[in-house]
Amino acid sequence: MSLRQGDIVIDCADHDVVVPFWQAALGWERRDVNEQFVSLVPPAHQREGSGPRPLPLLFQKVPEPKMIKNRTHIDWRSDDRLAEVSRLRDLGATEIATRSLGDFTWTVMADPEGNEFCVS
Numbered sequence: 001m002s003l004r005q006g007d008i009v010i011d012c013a014d015h016d017v018v019v020p021f022w023q024a025a026l027g028w029e030r031r032d033v034n035e036q037f038v039s040l041v042p043p044a045h046q047r048e049g050s051g052p053r054p055l056p057l058l059f060q061k062v063p064e065p066k067m068i069k070n071r072t073h074i075d076w077r078s079d080d081r082l083a084e085v086s087r088l089r090d091l092g093a094t095e096i097a098t099r100s101l102g103d104f105t106w107t108v109m110a111d112p113e114g115n116e117f118c119v120s
Helices: 015-026 081-091
Strands: 008-012 029-032 037-041 057-061 074-076 094-101 104-110 116-119
Touching: 008 015, 015 037, 015 057, 015 081, 081 094, 081 104, 081 116
Parallel strands: 008 057, 074 116
Antiparallel strands: 029 037, 037 057, 094 104, 104 116
């Protein structure tokens, strides 16, 4: 089997709205690909070494607006969920809901263009 995971692609209407948010949220490096695509890649120290490596985020400019909830989203882990949610709100994210399942709690958020993600 030769199938392996590549970039995680996020549709957006305006690179200049959504990419700076994610760049500030993650501290990753921006790489302009062309007019349609901008990539964010983890810093070199996160791409090297053993173990799982974060996958680049590829932002694809699309003409149609976001209409409904994402069917796929990214779950982000944090050492301090509440502090991270507050920081992301300050960067321009919207807090949608906080949910729990047993002892596990996460917050559903949206980036400045409405793409949902979770923080736990």
